[in-house]
Amino acid sequence: GAGVSQSPSNKVTEKGKDVELRCDPISGHTALYWYRQSLGQGLEFLIYFQGNSAPDKSGLPSDRFSAERTGGSVSTLTIQRTQQEDSAVYLCASSLSFDEQFFGPGTRLTVL
Amino acid sequence: GDSVTQMEGPVTLSEEAFLTINCTYTATGYPSLFWYVQYPGEGLQLLLKATKADDKGSNKGFEATYRKETTSFHLEKGSVQVSDSAVYFCALESGRRALTFGSGTRLQVQP
DSSP: OOOOOEEEEEEEEEEEEEEEEEEOOTTTOOOEEEEEEEETTTEEEEEETTTOOOBBOOTTTTTTTTEGGGGOOOOOEOOOOOGGGEEEEEEEESSSSSOOOOOOOOOEEEEE | EEEEEEOSSSSEEEOOOEEEOOOEESSSSSSSEEEEETTTTEEEEEEEEESTOOOOOETTEEEHHHHHHHTTEEEESSSSGGGGEEEEEOOOOOOOSOOOOOOOOOEEEEE
């Protein structure tokens, strides 16, 4: 079946602009996660959605970052007023059971 | 808080050599432990996992044993192949649902 998909695969933007990154999880998966993979910080957790529960936003690095998940499926991660330190690969994962997460290919964000 | 420490790479081996990538963790309670692999140009994939002490996870010739007494989950393979060249990430999940990852170890296997 189809895996987790993310779009765009690459995004180049100018400092100060807003960007939206999209994630389509595996159909039926109730949990959805966003992570960031950067050279200086490794792989870090950003936000977690589980069903209709309030999301766990504890990993978001600043209030410029937000995410939503519509209809329990597609999720959008929004970064406002991008900074150069936001440059990273943004990974989305989904899971049915809590222990195995399936990752998408990521969106490479470059902030000039 | 939770943390994972793994050996820095790159690790360069000849084909058929024995591989060990060390991983130690700090966590509250009894976490589940994972190894993920990222092949060149591909996304992260689960390689193996162990959910309780003394469990051994295994897949594709790789093994790792959950050692509670040493808080370790070292990855081993008896005979590596060129196709094993990738970045390997140790990770844990301790009830928070999100994974805590180590920094990754790049493995390069030369023919």
